[in-house]
Amino acid sequence: MNENNNVIVTESVVKVYEDSEIPVKAVNGVDMTIERGEFTALVGPSGSGKTTLLNVISGLDHPSEGRVWLGGKPLSDMSGRELSDFRRDKIGFIFQAFNLIPVLTAEENAEYIMLLQGVPKEERHLRVMEILREVGLEGFADRLPPKLSGGQQQRVAVARAMVAHPAIILADEPTANLDSETSGELLDMMHALNRETGMTFVFSTHDQIVIDRASRVITLKDGRIFDDEIKQ
Amino acid sequence: MILYIRLAWRNILRNKKRTIIAGVAIGMGLASLIFYDSIVIGMKESMVRTATSSFIGQAQIHGEGFRETHEVELTVVDLGGVIDGLDKSGIVKNYSPRVMSFGMISSAGNSSQIAVYGVDPEKEKHLSKIDEAIFTGDYFSGESKRDVVLGSKLAEQLEVGLEDRIVITLAQAETGDLSQDMFRVSGIYKFGDRNLDGGMAFIRLHMAQEMLNIPGEVHEIAIEFTDIKYAENDTLDFWSHFSEYGNDAVSWTTLFPQLKGAFDMSETAKGIIGFILFAVVALGIINTMLMSIHERIFEFGVLKAIGTAPGRIFILIIFEAVLLSLVSIVIGSIIALALGIILGHTGIDYRGMEFLGTTVQELMYPVLTVDQFIVYPIWVLILTTFVGLYPAAHAARINPSDAMRKSL
Numbered sequence: 159m160n161e162n163n164n165v166i167v168t169e170s171v172v173k174v175y176e177d178s179e180i181p182v183k184a185v186n187g188v189d190m191t192i193e194r195g196e197f198t199a200l201v202g203p204s205g206s207g208k209t210t211l212l213n214v215i216s217g218l219d220h221p222s223e224g225r226v227w228l229g230g231k232p233l234s235d236m237s238g239r240e241l242s243d244f245r246r247d248k249i250g251f252i253f254q255a256f257n258l259i260p261v262l263t264a265e266e267n268a269e270y271i272m273l274l275q276g277v278p279k280e281e282r283h284l285r286v287m288e289i290l291r292e293v294g295l296e297g298f299a300d301r302l303p304p305k306l307s308g309g310q311q312q313r314v315a316v317a318r319a320m321v322a323h324p325a326i327i328l329a330d331e332p333t334a335n336l337d338s339e340t341s342g343e344l345l346d347m348m349h350a351l352n353r354e355t356g357m358t359f360v361f362s363t364h365d366q367i368v369i370d371r372a373s374r375v376i377t378l379k380d381g382r383i384f385d386d387e388i389k390q
Numbered sequence: 391m392i393l394y395i396r397l398a399w400r401n402i403l404r405n406k407k408r409t410i411i412a413g414v415a416i417g418m419g420l421a422s423l424i425f426y427d428s429i430v431i432g433m434k435e436s437m438v439r440t441a442t443s444s445f446i447g448q449a450q451i452h453g454e455g456f457r458e459t460h461e462v463e464l465t466v467v468d469l470g471g472v473i474d475g476l477d478k479s480g481i482v483k484n485y486s487p488r489v490m491s492f493g494m495i496s497s498a499g500n501s502s503q504i505a506v507y508g509v510d511p512e513k514e515k516h517l518s519k520i521d522e523a524i525f526t527g528d529y530f531s532g533e534s535k536r537d538v539v540l541g542s543k544l545a546e547q548l549e550v551g552l553e554d555r556i557v558i559t560l561a562q563a564e565t566g567d568l569s570q571d572m573f574r575v576s577g578i579y580k581f582g583d584r585n586l587d588g589g590m591a592f593i594r595l596h597m598a599q600e601m602l603n604i605p606g607e608v609h610e611i612a613i614e615f616t617d618i619k620y621a622e623n624d625t626l627d628f629w630s631h632f633s634e635y636g637n638d639a640v641s642w643t644t645l646f647p648q649l650k651g652a653f654d655m656s657e658t659a660k661g662i663i664g665f666i667l668f669a670v671v672a673l674g675i676i677n678t679m680l681m682s683i684h685e686r687i688f689e690f691g692v693l694k695a696i697g698t699a700p701g702r703i704f705i706l707i708i709f710e711a712v713l714l715s716l717v718s719i720v721i722g723s724i725i726a727l728a729l730g731i732i733l734g735h736t737g738i739d740y741r742g743m744e745f746l747g748t749t750v751q752e753l754m755y756p757v758l759t760v761d762q763f764i765v766y767p768i769w770v771l772i773l774t775t776f777v778g779l780y781p782a783a784h785a786a787r788i789n790p791s792d793a794m795r796k797s798l
Binding site for chain 1: 393397400401403404688689692693694695696697698699700702789790791794
């Protein structure tokens with residue numbers, strides 16, 4: 159394995175939630191390496207630790223034990239501000255519930271991260287219009303999320319995640335609220351992007367549509383890696 | 391920044407009902423404060439007008455020591471020079487020279503100790519309202535030098551009416567010899583004020599000067615300025631100028647300290663009321679904002695997850711607080727303006743009410759000023775921004791994964 163190609167590395171990562179009276183070990187010792195350009199699905203039943211693992215590897219949560227490297231940088235060495243900037247610049251998120259800002263239009267939602275990055279207005283507009291075209295939302299730029307269907311909202315979320323050209327896209331159950339046809343279209347689009355640009359995709363899912371398209375399937379059970387299949 | 395202002399504006403419009411309710415609540419707090427201030431100013435102006443225009447005037451000049459002792463010998467020094475100075479001052483609208491002495495008034499039925507004032511009827515009627523308060527008889531319209539004008543309560547006590555005879559006894563200057571003279575009641579007035587109606591009698595100036603043996607002298611010059619605000623201006627040269635050479639020039643604030651004291655108290659009360667109102671407003675703002683943040687906790691989690699720095703979340707919430715404040719200020723200003731215009735037209739009727747020795751004789755009108763619509767809104771803006779700090783810090787500290795987890 160070429161270490162320079164490793165975008166995500168976890169070493170004995172454990173995450174315990176102590177919110178309730180009984181502590182819950184959501185992730186229980188995960189060693190994982192994901193290389194650049196992978197299209198990987200994390201699968202497993204509910205409670206297997208998929209979302210928690212995604213949160214930990216993105217820096218949204220700190221591991222209780224173990225370490226995480228993203229793009230060769232250890233997350234534990236980053237300050238809160240550095241983590242925030244790293245997520246802004248290097249990671250694109252696609253959430254299960256779309257999570258668009260409801261008072262911003264499709265264009266404004268898609269360009270939001272570029273705004274944070276300080277991309278000039280004209281360039282933002284051009285890139286957003288292009289990405290909205292790519293995700294099939296040309297003509298919907300000035301619509302507010304409540305005026306978009308679930309599939310359309312998820313496309314905007316995908317556009318938002320991708321338009322800033324992150325190194326990694328982390329998608330947590332991105333097809334959970336979509337019908338199969340829309341899910342298939344979306345996945346095909348992301349798969350095409352993965353092949354064209356080498357952007358790394360990691361999905362947390364139990365949707366077969368995603369699993370079928372993944373080049374690697376890591377199965378989690380009780381917070382551990384149960385199986386790790388690389389498809390040919 | 392423009393994005394966050396835009397976002398903040400759209401966020402507060404998300405739940406229009408809540409924003410309007412919060413805006414009205416905060417706005418009513420502001421309106422209450424503006425309106426209370428306008429009422430206090432109106433009441434103050436009305437009471438000062440009533441107190442000063444009834445009889446005492448907006449200022450008075452006496453010989454030094456007269457106010458404290460009422461000694462007949464303590465007349466105004468260099469009366470001619472003082473009168474000349476008043477005529478040339480440019481800020482004096484009217485003045486009335488008076489002689490004043492405590493003495494005895496007797497009728498066939500009764501007697502009473504009173505303050506006897508000798509006045510120049512023509513000058514006096516331009517300064518005080520004795521002439522307007524007369525309800526029977528007239529105000530020195532005849533030629534007789536022995537006319538006397540009494541208050542209604544005094545007339546009642548003495549059991550006298552028009553044309554009845556009374557005797558006034560005074561102690562002369564220097565010698566203290568008693569001087570008595572008979573007068574006929576030519577007019578009876580009523581102010582509705584105990585002191586004015588029951589403790590004073592008015593005769594012609596020269597009669598009083600004769601009886602007291604102070605020819606050409608006066609004890610008091612009552613003054614009305616072209617603008618009543620001169621009377622409240624301690625720094626005016628007027629006071630020092632007319633207090634020279636043994637005289638003592640004072641404004642109504644010294645002559646009527648209880649009224650000034652009451653106004654000072656009302657300023658303190660305004661401060662306390664303002665504090666309470668602002669505290670209520672602050673709690674309203676914090677409540678509204680925390681509720682709004684709680685509803686959007688997932689959204690804040692997402693914003694932070696995709697790379698929004700905590701500082702930007704903080705600024706977003708502060709902008710929301712400021713915009714809510716601006717909406718409230720507009721609502722509150724409209725309410726205050728409406729109330730001020732309506733009551734400025736109809737007035738508030740407290741006529742007949744006695745307050746600190748003054749009987750309210752006219753309708754009170756709220757007085758709206760530009761300052762009220764600048765200073766108080768600025769305070770609301772500052773307060774709102776300040777109380778927005780806590781919800782803003784709360785939102786900025788949200789842990790994205792906790793926020794997204796707890797909301798699901």
